Amino acid sequence: MEAPRDRPYPVLDPDHSGVALTPDQRRAAAALRIGVESRAYGTTLLKGVTGSGKTEVYLEAVAETLRQGRQALVLLPEIALTGAFLARVEARFGAPAAEWHSGITQSERRRLWRQVAEGGASLVVGARSALFLPFRDLGLIVVDEEHDSSYKQEDGVLYNARDMAVLRASVEGAQVILASATPCLESWWNAEQGKYARLTLPARVGLALLPDLQAIDMRQEEMGRGNWISPTLAAAVAGRLERGEQALLFLNRRAMRR
Numbered sequence: 301m302e303a304p305r306d307r308p309y310p311v312l313d314p315d316h317s318g319v320a321l322t323p324d325q326r327r328a329a330a331a332l333r334i335g336v337e338s339r340a341y342g343t344t345l346l347k348g349v350t351g352s353g354k355t356e357v358y359l360e361a362v363a364e365t366l367r368q369g370r371q372a373l374v375l376l377p378e379i380a381l382t383g384a385f386l387a388r389v390e391a392r393f394g395a396p397a398a399e400w401h402s403g404i405t406q407s408e409r410r411r412l413w414r415q416v417a418e419g420g421a422s423l424v425v426g427a428r429s430a431l432f433l434p435f436r437d438l439g440l441i442v443v444d445e446e447h448d449s450s451y452k453q454e455d456g457v458l459y460n461a462r463d464m465a466v467l468r469a470s471v472e473g474a475q476v477i478l479a480s481a482t483p484c485l486e487s488w489w490n491a492e493q494g495k496y497a498r499l500t501l502p503a504r505v506g507l508a509l510l511p512d513l514q515a516i517d518m519r520q521e522e523m524g525r526g527n528w529i530s531p532t533l534a535a536a537v538a539g540r541l542e543r544g545e546q547a548l549l550f551l552n553r554r555a556m557r558r
């Protein structure tokens with residue numbers, strides 16, 4: 301007897317809602333739609349500053365995949381698998397996507413595994429291991445924040461989900477979209493070589509302004525012995541504190557092992 305947990309996922313409506321895209325977004329979405337329509341393999345690097353509307357654009361490619369009756373997979377770095385993204389997908393397609401990550405229960409896993417194989421799950425949002433699900437007819441893989449180091453599995457079987465996505469898509473006749481504001485060098489090089497198509501969203505949507513950025517060249521700084529904060533940075537922080545404001549310093553948590 302079929303257990304209730306093995307019921308199919310709700311059907312997503314590719315035309316449920318959507319924002320009016322900007323001309324840059326429209327151009328990028330049209331190129332991605334053509335790729336999906338081809339039902340053939342292809343990889344596109346979708347580059348755009350934070351807030352340039354990359355997600356809206358790749359959701360259009362997901363919509364086209366659904367129209368084609370094929371399945372789509374959106375990979376997110378583990379940490380980004382938040383309710384906010386799932387809520388956004390649900391608002392776009394009128395029903396929730398299937399979720400795959402380490403936090404779901406064993407029975408959900410079983411349900412998803414079976415439904416993916418039977419075609420009862422048309423959109424999966426997941427962490428890197430979702431790449432190994434037995435999709436019946438996979439038409440699109442989106443790797444969001446493709447530069448993120450959490451796509452690298454470093455214990456047991458070593459692999460990078462970004463590369464596996466490209467490999468799987470080439471086997472399945474599917475499209476890959478690598479989305480990032482700061483693509484990794486490997487993807488950039490593949491685009492330069494013409495192996496990947498490249499689409500760029502040059503501007504933020506709406507009135508949002510980019511912050512002022514300044515790179516400090518440490519070779520030009522007069523660093524005291526044992527000091528690792530440059531005088532320029534120290535002065536910038538002090539200036540903010542004097543004005544009663546706050547400052548936040550980020551450190552890279554994951555140092556590359558040598």
Ligand SMILES: Nc1ncnc2c1ncn2[C@@H]1O[C@H](COP(=O)(O)OP(=O)(O)OP(=O)(O)O)[C@@H](O)[C@H]1O
Nearest residue numbers: 319320321322349350351352353354355356481505
């Ligand atoms: N054409 C549009 N009209 C109105 N709002 C839009 C449009 N495109 C995107 N937005 C909104 O702008 C914000 C940023 O868009 P989106 O998340 O797609 O950008 P992004 O490039 O994917 O950002 P990130 O790099 O942070 O992932 C979102 O709140 C989104 O709903």
